[in-house]
Amino acid sequence: MKSLRRGVVLQGVDTPHEFVNLAKRFEEQGFDHLWLTESSLHARDPYQLLALAGMHTSTLRLGTAVTNPVTRHPALTAVAAATLAEATEGRSILGIGAGDRPLVALGTKPARLAQLELAVDAIRRLLAGEHVDVESPSFDLVDAHLRFPVETKIPIFVSASGPRTLELAGEIADGVILLCGLDPVIVEWALERISAGADRRGRPRPEVAIFVYGVIDEDEDVAIASARSIAAWFPQTSPLYCELAGLDLKIAQAVRDQYSGGEFQEAAAAAELLPVEFVQKMAVAGDRARITGQLSELAATGIDSINIFPLGDDRVRTIDAFEDCWRRMSISD
DSSP: SSOOEEEEOOOOOSSSHHHHHHHHHHHHHOOOOEOOOOOOGGSSOOOHHHHHHTTTTTTTTEESBBBBBTSOHHHHHHHHHHHHHTTTTEEEEEEEEOOOGGGGGGGGOOOOOHHHHHHHHHHHHOOOOOOEEEEOSSSSEEEESSSSSSSSSOOOOEEOOSSHHHHHHHOOOOOOEEOOOOOOOHHHHHHHHHHHHHHHTOOOOOEEEEEEEEOOOOOOOHHHHHHHHHHHHHHHHHHHHHTTTTOOOHHHHHHHOOSSSGGGGGGGHHHHHHHHHHHHHHHHEOHHHHEEEEEEHHTTTSSEEEEEEOOSSOOOHHHHHHHHHHHHHHHOO
16 A cells, blocks of 8 residues: 555636645645546646646646647647646646547547557657657647756656557556556456556556546445446447446447447436446445445555546545545555
């Protein structure tokens, strides 16, 4: 437990003032990470909010979860990441991924793996002070270089769920944001894919930060009802995980038929089709005793951090309950 870290993941639904207060609160509670999503038009800009949080905290590692190479040109992402690193005094993480269903509102699609890999390489080289030339179907750079110094190395975490993206993350990333639910069988399968990519490049496995979404409530029915929406995300985006979790294929298809994509909160109707067992494998959906046990099982898989994404109407209540579960897990160890 000494090396396992914990964090909080939020959407930018809070005003800047509210977000800064939350960041200070989480630091006082001893959390290691605070991540903020980037969801096109669905929430506030993460770089601005994280920079403000960085100027009012001193220990939290602050990261995007995640930006993408479609809505932001990689050069602008490099500038944003470098600026955030300055504002946080070297405590920032650049989380990047292919993008998700919210891109549909912008008339575009998630990046292909080759585009994501090319963007990560270009960003890393720009941050290292290199002059970069890229000619590709997705973006170009012509003798591009930053005109200001980047004093610290900025870790780049790649968000991954599918097998090819997991292996790519193992090959190129400083860290991996893992989105695969809580079932140890699935987590270990994902870790094997990450390690396979790392082995292919002859490098150590990168740091793995698992994101777990849901609600902790002593009334399990309340927790399950609130967490169903994120469970419905998996049949649409990660059907392989549904197979590993034992979800009936007909149910998975029915969920896909009702939920074609978008923010996971839009999946409420489709989510009602899912059995409770599946919901509790893919989401935080239970009381403190259940979640403490699941966190202990996650810790045993060898991941590096567990990060709670609270759902429902009372996010802080779930975060506080997560912290209580963490203390219980530490005591039992």
